[in-house]
Amino acid sequence: MKRKAEEIRQLDIDDIKQKIDTLEKGLYNLRYQSQTSRVEKPNRFKELRKEIAVCKTVIREKELADARKQ
Numbered sequence: 001m002k003r004k005a006e007e008i009r010q011l012d013i014d015d016i017k018q019k020i021d022t023l024e025k026g027l028y029n030l031r032y033q034s035q036t037s038r039v040e041k042p043n044r045f046k047e048l049r050k051e052i053a054v055c056k057t058v059i060r061e062k063e064l065a066d067a068r069k070q
Contacts, residue, residue, distance in 0.1 A: 004051070008058045020055045023048055 008016060027048045033039055 005054050005058065008055055009061075013059055013062055016055050016059050020052055023052045023055070027052070 008019070011019070027045070030039065030044055030048065034042075034045075
C-alpha cells in the first residue's frame with residue numbers, strides 16, 4: 001500500500017479527484033452486484049475503501065502543504 005500512496009502523491013489534485021470518482025463508482029457497482037448476485041471477490045470492498053481513503057488523505061496532505069506555503 002505504501003507504493004500505491006507514493007504513486008498517488010505524484011498525481012495532481014484534479015487527477016486524484018477523478019480517481020476517487022472512478023473508485024466510488026466501482027464500489028457502488030460492487031455493492032449493487034452483491035445485492036443482485038454473488039460477488040467473486042468480497043475482499044474487493046475493503047481494497048476499494050482503503051484506496052479511496054488513501055486518495056483523500058493525499059489530497060488533504062497537499063491542501064495543508066499549500067496552506068503552509070502561503
